[in-house]
Amino acid sequence: MIERLQISYLRNLNQVNLSATACNVIIGANGSGKTSLLEAIFLLSRGKSFRHHQPKRYIQHHQNAATVHAKLSDSCSLAIQKQADATTILRLNQSTVYNQSILTEQLPTLLIDPSTMDMLEQGSASRRQLLDWLVFHMKQGFHPQWVAYQRLLKQRNSLLKQKRYLSQVQLTELKSWDKGLASHAALIHHYRESIFEAWQPYFSESIAQLLPAYAKQLSLSYNAGYDTDVALDIQLNERLEQDLQLGYTRIGNHRADIHVHWRSSESSAIQDGQATRSTTAEGDVQTKLPVLKEQAANVLSRGEKKLLITALRLSQLPLLLKADNDLASSINDAKLSVTPVVLLDDITAELDDRAIEILLSTLAQLPCQVFMTSLTDSVLPLVYKYWSNPNVFHMKQGNIFL
Numbered sequence: 001m002i003e004r005l006q007i008s009y010l011r012n013l014n015q016v017n018l019s020a021t022a023c024n025v026i027i028g029a030n031g032s033g034k035t036s037l038l039e040a041i042f043l044l045s046r047g048k049s050f051r052h053h054q055p056k057r058y059i060q061h062h063q064n065a066a067t068v069h070a071k072l073s074d075s076c077s078l079a080i081q082k083q084a085d086a087t088t089i090l091r092l093n094q095s096t097v098y099n100q101s102i103l104t105e106q107l108p109t110l111l112i113d114p115s116t117m118d119m120l121e122q123g124s125a126s127r128r129q130l131l132d133w134l135v136f137h138m139k140q141g142f143h144p145q146w147v148a149y150q151r152l153l154k155q156r157n158s159l160l161k162q163k164r165y166l167s168q169v170q171l172t173e174l175k176s177w178d179k180g181l182a183s184h185a186a187l188i189h190h191y192r193e194s195i196f197e198a199w200q201p202y203f204s205e206s207i208a209q210l211l212p213a214y215a216k217q218l219s220l221s222y223n224a225g226y227d228t229d230v231a232l233d234i235q236l237n238e239r240l241e242q243d244l245q246l247g248y249t250r251i252g253n254h255r256a257d258i259h260v261h262w263r264s265s266e267s268s269a270i271q272d273g274q275a276t277r278s279t280t281a282e283g284d285v286q287t288k289l290p291v292l293k294e295q296a297a298n299v300l301s302r303g304e305k306k307l308l309i310t311a312l313r314l315s316q317l318p319l320l321l322k323a324d325n326d327l328a329s330s331i332n333d334a335k336l337s338v339t340p341v342v343l344l345d346d347i348t349a350e351l352d353d354r355a356i357e358i359l360l361s362t363l364a365q366l367p368c369q370v371f372m373t374s375l376t377d378s379v380l381p382l383v384y385k386y387w388s389n390p391n392v393f394h395m396k397q398g399n400i401f402l
């Protein structure tokens, strides 16, 4: 849990220094710097902003670097400095470290930002990251495999980009990379698949709470990015010509995806008049209802999509925290020893009162720390209902007051 947070020169946050507790509410007008505070915590945890990839966009104008420092409750301290030339300096307990994953392990952060609706419609990266966030924190072997896979993939893609035809030497080299890719791929898929299986019931439970009308109609599926019945190197070899034409590797774990499906209820199929009738050998007439299946994003309203995104993220926490001890022992490599931090950006503007109450009451029951932003104090009655000693901060032009 973050006990103290210091932020320097991140957007309009000049110097912020605050003590945090289990629940922290930041209230302020538009442009006061609320989201920047969440962005700072996310940056410390993940090494990147959720708003812009380029550091110069979030480093304060006329400054050379933005710095975030947190002291955690187990007296561990973490710091990140992002410089304008994109150099990153990371520190754990005052010592320089060279791998962001070391800080990420100490500070798991979950951003619940229902306004990011493009997550359902856009490319697979953000949906894949959703699964990988869980896998990273629950399967210790995952990260090294993923790093090694990405290194080989980068080499392969840069060769494919340069060449239409490969020499014998290059072909031999490519095949050895493909063998390496295949062995990492099998493990990455295994980790992802096991966590995905464990996640599904938690997702269904969150949907039943947040979108009860769709409880039986929404489901998740995981696509590995390649045919997992055949070794990846065999498939890569078969489609080498196509990859050479494309200039990149079309299949593999880097193409994995999570889909949310909507399935028609029986009644909607009947209304559509799409039921088919057939006669059995015994002469009985059977009515067969076609199952209509669609991407949920094509069916749900804007507000429903926000609830769905909230359910996707919220459902990850109880799984991560091993709320279900029976399940946990079989899927978790090591017990999570740190407190996850949940960042809620402006939920009062994005969700209805019922959803906000479900979200807050669920979070209050879990051993996590919450930072939430709001334009007004309308969220406070619920905060006081579920947390005994919340911190309520007011933000004005980048300055924070308790």
Ligand SMILES: Nc1ncnc2c1ncn2[C@@H]1O[C@H](COP(=O)(O)OP(=O)(O)OP(=O)(O)O)[C@@H](O)[C@H]1O
Residues within 6 Å of the ligand: 010, 011, 012, 013, 028, 029, 030, 031, 032, 033, 034, 035, 036, 037, 056, 057, 058, 059, 060, 061, 375
């Ligand atoms: N690089 C930068 N340097 C200085 N100020 C910046 C920089 N980038 C953005 N800002 C300003 O920082 C302010 C804080 O923005 P932020 O999005 O954190 O506010 P907010 O309180 O979350 O607002 P809203 O409620 O409208 O979402 C804005 O006024 C923005 O113009």
